[in-house]
Amino acid sequence: MRFLYTHQRWILALAAAILVLLVSNPLLHYLDQVTVQKHKTLETETARLEQNLQQLRADAETARRLGENMDETEAEEYLAVANRMHVAAILTALANTARFSKFTYSLSPEERFRPEGIESGDVARSTLTLQADAPSDEDAYQFIEQLQRQLAGRLQLQQLTITKLHEEPMPPLSAMNIRMTAQLEWLSNGSQRTARR
Amino acid sequence: MKLADAFILIIGDDGILLVPPLAKSEPLFIAGCDRERAESLLETMASQPHKPVYILADILAQEYRQEILPQLNWFDRRKLLARRLQQHFAQAFLTTALTFRNHNLLACVHKGGPLQEWVGWLADIPNPFGGISLLPLESACMLARLHPETRNGWALLLSWQRTGGFRQIVTQQGELIFTRLTPSLPINSDPHEIADIITRDLQASLGYLARLGLTDSNQLSIVAVIPEKTHSALQAMSLPVQSVTTVAPHQAAKQLGLAFAPALNDPTSDLLHAGWFMQKKKPRVTLMRSEDRQAHQARQVKYWGRMAATACWLFTLAYIGWQGQDLLRLTMVNHAQTEKMSALQQQLADERKTLTPVTEPLGRLQQAVERKRLFTTPTPTPWDILDDLDTGLGDAARLTKLHWQNDGTESLEISVKLANKENIKPEERQAVIEQFDRIAQHLQQKLSGYSVQITHYPFPSQSEEILSNSREKSSDTPAIADFKLARVIR
Numbered sequence: 234m235r236f237l238y239t240h241q242r243w244i245l246a247l248a249a250a251i252l253v254l255l256v257s258n259p260l261l262h263y264l265d266q267v268t269v270q271k272h273k274t275l276e277t278e279t280a281r282l283e284q285n286l287q288q289l290r291a292d293a294e295t296a297r298r299l300g301e302n303m304d305e306t307e308a309e310e311y312l313a314v315a316n317r318m319h320v321a322a323i324l325t326a327l328a329n330t331a332r333f334s335k336f337t338y339s340l341s342p343e344e345r346f347r348p349e350g351i352e353s354g355d356v357a358r359s360t361l362t363l364q365a366d367a368p369s370d371e372d373a374y375q376f377i378e379q380l381q382r383q384l385a386g387r388l389q390l391q392q393l394t395i396t397k398l399h400e401e402p403m404p405p406l407s408a409m410n411i412r413m414t415a416q417l418e419w420l421s422n423g424s425q426r427t428a429r430r
Numbered sequence: 431m432k433l434a435d436a437f438i439l440i441i442g443d444d445g446i447l448l449v450p451p452l453a454k455s456e457p458l459f460i461a462g463c464d465r466e467r468a469e470s471l472l473e474t475m476a477s478q479p480h481k482p483v484y485i486l487a488d489i490l491a492q493e494y495r496q497e498i499l500p501q502l503n504w505f506d507r508r509k510l511l512a513r514r515l516q517q518h519f520a521q522a523f524l525t526t527a528l529t530f531r532n533h534n535l536l537a538c539v540h541k542g543g544p545l546q547e548w549v550g551w552l553a554d555i556p557n558p559f560g561g562i563s564l565l566p567l568e569s570a571c572m573l574a575r576l577h578p579e580t581r582n583g584w585a586l587l588l589s590w591q592r593t594g595g596f597r598q599i600v601t602q603q604g605e606l607i608f609t610r611l612t613p614s615l616p617i618n619s620d621p622h623e624i625a626d627i628i629t630r631d632l633q634a635s636l637g638y639l640a641r642l643g644l645t646d647s648n649q650l651s652i653v654a655v656i657p658e659k660t661h662s663a664l665q666a667m668s669l670p671v672q673s674v675t676t677v678a679p680h681q682a683a684k685q686l687g688l689a690f691a692p693a694l695n696d697p698t699s700d701l702l703h704a705g706w707f708m709q710k711k712k713p714r715v716t717l718m719r720s721e722d723r724q725a726h727q728a729r730q731v732k733y734w735g736r737m738a739a740t741a742c743w744l745f746t747l748a749y750i751g752w753q754g755q756d757l758l759r760l761t762m763v764n765h766a767q768t769e770k771m772s773a774l775q776q777q778l779a780d781e782r783k784t785l786t787p788v789t790e791p792l793g794r795l796q797q798a799v800e801r802k803r804l805f806t807t808p809t810p811t812p813w814d815i816l817d818d819l820d821t822g823l824g825d826a827a828r829l830t831k832l833h834w835q836n837d838g839t840e841s842l843e844i845s846v847k848l849a850n851k852e853n854i855k856p857e858e859r860q861a862v863i864e865q866f867d868r869i870a871q872h873l874q875q876k877l878s879g880y881s882v883q884i885t886h887y888p889f890p891s892q893s894e895e896i897l898s899n900s901r902e903k904s905s906d907t908p909a910i911a912d913f914k915l916a917r918v919i920r
Contacts, residue, residue, distance in 0.1 A: 239728060239732070240728075240731060240732055240735055243732060243735035243736045243738075243739045244735065244739075246736075246739035246740075246743065247735065247738055247739035247742055250739060250742035250743040250745075250746050251742060251746075253746050253750075254742070254745070254746040254749060257746065257749065257750050257753070258753075261750065261753045261754060261757060264757055265753075265756065265757050265760075268757055268760045268761055268764060269760065271764055272760055272763065272764050272767065275764055275767040275768060275771060276767065278771055279767060279770060279771045279774060282771060282774040282775060282778055283774060285778055286774065286777060286778050286781065289778065289781055289782060289785055289789065290781070290785075292785075292789040292792050293785040293788045293789050295792060295796070296788050296789050296791065296792040296795060297788065299792070299795040299796065299799060300791075300795065302799075303795060303798060303799060303802070305791075307798070307802075308794060308795055308798035309798075311798040311799075311801040311802045311805065312794065312797060312798050312801060348804060350800070350803070350804075351800050351804060352796075352800065353793065353796055353797040353800055354797060356801075356804065370832075374813065374816070378813075385805075386805055387804065387805040387806075387807070387809065389809040389810075389836070390809070390810070390811055390812070390834075390836060391835070391836050392833075392834070392835050392836065393812055393832075393833070393834045393835075394831075394832070394833045394834075395829075395831065395832045395833075396830075396831045397829070397830045397831060420804065420805065422801065
């Protein structure tokens with residue numbers, strides 16, 4: 234005890250130095266880890282900001298370029314929602330024009346999916362099945378072409394069958410000579426549904 | 431504790447000389463041993479309490495003895511030397527022992543006299559006490575430096591101290607073997623008288639040395655550090671020795687390269703011995719009382735403890751600095767990164783504010799462009815092949831049925847009726863087959879990119895069909911054959 238009392242100052246200084254040395258190692262390690270982590274976070278955040286800035290500029294450039302190629306009216310046409318009742322009206326009108334008899338159609342429920350290469354939003358797919366008796370095969374072909382032109386979206390012919398109904402000689406012009414059955418795939422923006430409570 | 435930074439107290443029987451650290455001020459001399467007169471020296475030393483005090487003893491009451499011990503390990507030799515010291519110097523004030531190559535030297539200072547008094551008085555001042563060193567032992571090695579030829583063989587150093595008198599130090603092979611102190615003379619004594627006294631003392635010493643092994647006095651070299659005026663007188667004395675070299679104290683100090691030297695006219699060598707002692711890193715021997723030794727050891731422990739604590743702190747700080755260097759650099763980088771990030775955030779906010787009206791319809795525009803691309807992509811249709819088919823059939827045949835399917839090959843199945851034939855009689859079959867084959871060949875030529883194949887003739891004729899005459903008489907067969915047209919994929 235007397236030794237400790239006599240030499241207390243340097244012993245305390247030595248002990249303090251050793252203590253600081255022992256404590257400093259894990260403390261510095263911890264601080265180093267925290268700083269490195271912060272550095273990584275800052276780098277990530279900075280990279281994200283830089284990317285956002287570049288994206289913003291690229292978006293602005295793209296918007297300018299797209300704006301030059303497509304005006305608002307055309308964009309509205311391509312983004313217009315489908316109206317299934319309107320489709321029914323078109324079908325009926327075109328069938329009347331084509332002088333079809335026994336005209337039947339069915340439009341399957343919409344199936345939402347995202348085609349390859351499409352990034353913004355899903356597309357609706359429906360199958361349209363047609364059957365009718367027509368004076369000639371030309372009437373059937375024109376009916377399908379007119380339908381493809383008038384329906385918004387894309388109407389792709391999947392299957393077409395034309396069967397001659399009568400044997401020779403040719404019947405009068407008003408007669409129904411052929412029977413047409415067709416199946417088409419209709420891609421559209423889909424019908425807009427509104428839920429009300 | 432460096433000797434150069436210490437007070438050196440040369441204690442002799444005739445007086446005391448205090449040499450301040452590095453002799454920055456004049457040495458103080460007092461004659462005799464009186465506490466009252468000693469006060470001035472004690473006060474001088476106490477004025478610098480951190481400076482240690484070493485005693486260089488040049489008293490008569492010191493004794494040396496050679497001892498030859500058997501080969502022992504270090505511990506046993508220490509024990510045996512302690513026993514021999516107790517045995518030979520039982521009544522001594524302080525003792526010590528030195529181990530040389532071939533022998534051991536036991537030394538002691540006896541009780542009483544100025545040395546013991548001064549050791550007691552030094553306890554009254556706060557200065558650390560460095561211990562007592564013996565002048566003959568400390569200055570024995572001076573001989574080899576003053577006169578290198580004396581390094582081997584017998585040599586004698588003679589010097590005159592104001593504090594003690596004429597000190598003779600005899601070495602053999604550079605190690606102390608004998609010492610003798612003879613009374614001093616007045617400072618202003620006649621040179622011839624001094625030379626006479628010295629000669630007489632030296633001749634007396636030769637007798638002692640003969641007993642220590644110096645059989646031929648001509649082997650002895652003498653170096654006399656005496657006043658210059660005495661040199662010629664001593665050289666004139668015909669001493670029976672190998673050589674007598676004389677040197678003045680001032681000149682000797684210069685020759686030894688000491689930090690300070692006695693004055694040119696100073697006949698005594700006290701300062702020479704003090705200077706020689708002070709240039710050493712540590713004394714050759716240190717004699718201390720047990721209480722002084724404990725205090726000395728405590729000071730040593732405290733000194734080395736402080737050194738260790740300082741070194742440990744320096745190491746700790748260096749380590750923290752070394753380790754913290756990267757941390758500091760990274761912290762500064764982070765600071766710069768934070769500033770850069772703030773600037774970027776501000777820039778992004780500004781540009782968003784400016785470009786939002788431009789970029790806002792981007793989503794709709796992009797979607798519209800995608801939809802346009804999707805909805806306007808051309809899709810397979812049968813119109814082209816139907817036109818070609820119409821041309822290919824011509825007037826020779828007519829379609830009764832067609833079935834087109836977008837199954838990847840855009841295949842077309844058709845039923846064809848010959849234009850000029852309603853029913854086929856059995857004997858006409860070969861001709862009908864040939865007709866249909868011609869139609870197929872014609873179609874193949876017209877429909878480039880398609881393969882044309884007749885899948886069924888109006889009657890069984892293919893290798894996988896059953897050929898029979900059972901129905902031949904009952905009815906006629908319409909002239910209709912089935913074709914399959916498939917796109918050739920290249």
